[in-house]
Amino acid sequence: MMYLVSVFPDKVDSFKAVNCISSACVPLSKYIFMWTSRNRLTTIMKMSHEGLGVLPVGSPARARMLQTLHKAQGVSWLVILNQAIIHIVYLLLPLFLTVFMNERYLPTTPGEPYGLIPKYETPYYEATFVITCAATTFSAINQTGYIVLFVTLVAHELGHFYVITETFNEIYKLSSATRENDDSRKEIDEKLTFCIKHHKFLIKYHRKISELYQAILGAQFLMMIIVLVTTLQTMC
Template structure:
């Protein structure tokens, strides 16, 4: 009962601190795939002790890490990359079956790489979350920028819930369809496993079919859970960075409002000029400091995702190409799911990167439109500095060779279709 109460409190309770809420949500998802310490601070046990749900003598052992290792090792050998590589050797150079095997290998590599990423990034994530807390703490209370930041983080939490519901619905339907077809049809069906022979064993013969079905379902469930936590983490970090862009934009809009109000004021006295000039100085200094913080924060996130984006970018292209090649020779459910497996991560990455570039562009426009012509020389120089720094928008990239934006998404779609046309 204590573990159930802990899980509910972590997943459903929203803290006054949105960063802690996001950490609890990601941790509550990842604990089911054996990753208990996502952010490098053993926060699960600390939170449980703090809430009185367990004491320090409570054993920290959990069956999930062992189950995760067994599941991924079993799926890797029996239904995953190793088995499909054997099948690929058996069927080569048969075109249709070769593309089926390549499709399965590349599609299973994507969740496997995400799992390794979530296991190996805890200390980098700890540093990023500490910076997120630092960035939130320096925002003035009751300011328009802080309100916009909190609004952005709350929106990200809502999107995270949609991701959880979407992932659950897609994978439940995907696992139920083969069961229904097997029960009410005349043939046996399995999720995402091509070929008549299954590398190590004939997959449709008893007891191989039952074993393969169970292992495949477990592997799919674990991959879906891990992918959910991975996407929620990405949405959270992107929301934090977007929030800081919005904070600077809102602050420059406030500066424009102050200067416009001073210009249109009928009473233009020395005290008003001194007060507004001091207020503008404070806001400009805050914007310069916060933009420097944003550059460092973005560098951490870009370095975190640089390698995983590059690896998955290549694998997703292979998935899309092989999915198109197997449309006529493979099952409908397999084609749809593997296609979604390739398209959805690429869409999320490119959409998130496009939002970041758009936010940076809007910030640059706000800097230029802040009313610099009404400032003194020293203030105008600070604005020029911000304009120079904002001329190169911050962006995410796949291993440094492809910028994550809508143009990249369109180029990938065109390239995949051209490859498909060449092979057909």
């Protein structure tokens, strides 16, 4: 902000400053979101545990739910790996160039492509690099946790849809494979009752997730637009 005030109204430098501010606000907003949503997240996590607990052990519905969650776990590990590689390369490449070249390099700053432009000698170089490493670690942890949380909650919600679908499939098999008797009708009634109750739970669960994300998704979409616009303007 101080840099923006000092360079205003120069268009190029002002775009660089706005790009830096908006880029920093993206991981910061995710941290604020995670910190301020602790109570809501606790409620949603309890609902997720309860929703999984009501599923009959050994039933196709529970198996489908667990299969969905296992896929989400795989996606989460891919997200973690992706974020780790991106942020490590982001820091190691300028460090590698600094060690083996004659110039000093820093990770990306506004208006410069991927930290490949050497910096002038400055007594603040080491401090700047340390601060950049700390900020990058902060960003990596926040963004990774945010994405993994979103994937997990979406997988839980999707899994509950599959639970209802599998239960209806069981009802169809019971109604078509057996003759009508008291036991089969009772089992069908129980499964229909379960579907109705689980659908009510799913609507409530979806509403909680919607309330959690409706503000932050809009804010981050706006910030990413600003980042893209200022980055392209600076590069041009």
